Structures are given as structure tokens and as C-alpha cells.
Amino acid sequence: MIREATPDDVPVIHAMIGELAAYERAPEAAQATEAQLKEALFGAQPAAFALIAEADDAPVGFALWFRHFSTWTGTQGVYLEDLFVRPEARGDGHGKALLAALAEICVTRGYERFEWSVLDWNEPSIGFYRSIGARPMDEWTVFRLTGEELHNLAATSRVNAA
Template identity: 60%
Template structure:
């Protein structure tokens, strides 16, 4: 089995990061929601005020997956947490350990940065991922429901 290498993404990786995002959206049946471009992604990730960080997994020297994450904050714990926004491994590399290597890398970052938790969301129908996360010791937060404001509802609440 080839070694999996994890590296921090850079501005030069924006095209591959966007391709991973589009592949993930297709897998999640959400391609119609992707409006990110190389320009917007580059500015958000590598501009003057980066909004998130990215790590990339390579297998045999070929980029096969990524994880995009940022910090949130727990008032109950009084410390930051690490939130995984997206994790994706290309189908041909699944089962080779890239997903686990990405999560392990992020767990190390969370511990090094003294984060109180490491969290993410998963679609209810994505049973393979749910089982994978549970095998790592992650627990579903069944008592919580995610709410979202976007588009017209967000604008209306903002009073615009």
C-alpha cells in the first residue's frame, strides 16, 4: 500500500480544491448549489483574511482528497473548537486510509491548538460515512438540529 501524505493547501492548490468541492457536491447530490469559483475560493482561503484552512491528501504522489476546516467557539467550554466543513476522498482512493489520515491530521491540529472539540456534519443518508465516523469513536449529536438562513430569508432578517 502506498503512503498517504498530508500537506497544507496553498494558493496554487485552488484549482484542485475546487475540483474536490465539485466532486463532493456531485456525490452529495448538491451540484446545483456550487457557485464557488477559483477567484472566490482563493480569496477566502488565501487572501488577506483567510476564512478557513485546507489540507490535501496525496497517495503515491497524486492528490486524492481534502479536508477544509475552520475554528468555531464553545461558550460552554470557553475555548475554540475545530469544525470540519468538508472531507472528500476520490472513489479510487477510498479504503486506502486517506480519509482516516485526514481526520487524524485534523485531530492533531485540534489537540495542538487546545480545541475543546472537533465537529462536523454528515448527511442523514450517507450511511458509509456515518459508519466510518462511528468506527473512529465519533458520536452523532442526535439531539441537535441544524438551522440555516440564506438567500431572501437572510436578507429579510437583516432588514435589507
């Protein structure tokens, strides 16, 4: 079963984010707190949304996503930030069910793109994504600014952010 997350799910989402970070070989990178997740998902202006996969009334996976906008299509889309299914529940269709639920959100709302990133070494996931018809965007490279570089660039801003 796939359902929308509720505020009561924040602790389990937080725990699964930690499990995902460990799987992705970066456990120290998962720094978000439960309070931050609760605000991001259920605050006055949610920045993200989440779905929960359940088996036998217990959460076994989640998808955390947000809306983005394409200037080319003129429509919003879904960006999947995290997809995770606990190891003991893998192979039971929960990952595909979470992706199908997000695809349904796209189709129902008229969104033309559903996108996500995957680590180059994660062959099991890459194979799974290809099996459902997803195509890698090989001609695109993800760039990221964080830490000192982010602050350095911001210091050059000429926007009056009063």
C-alpha cells in the same frame, strides 16, 4: 501523505468540491469560484483552511475547515466543512488520515471540539465516523437562513452598520 494546502492547490480543491457536490446529489449547489476559494483560504484574513491528501504525489482528497468558538468550554475548535476522498482512493486510509491531522491540530492548539455534519442518508460515512469514535449529536438540529429569508431578517436589524 497529508499536507497543508497551498495557493497552487485551489484548482484541485475547486474540482473536488464539485465532485463532492455531485456525490451529495447537489451538483448545482457548488457555486464557489476558484477566486473565492483562493481569497477564503489564502487572503489577508483567511476564513478557512485546507489539508490535502496525496498518493503518488497526486491529490486524492481534501479537508476544508475553519475555527469556531465554544462559550461553554471557552476554547476554539475545528469545524470540518468538507471532507472528500476521490472514489479511486477510498479505502486506503486517506479520510482517516485527514481526520487524524485535524484532531492533532485540535490537541496541539488546546481546542476541545472537532465537529462536522453528515447527511442522514450517507450511511458509509456515518459508519466510518462511528468507527473512529465520533458520536452523532442527535439532540441538535441544524438551522440555516439563506436567500430571501436571510435578507428579510437582516432588514429588521437595529445595528448601526456604518
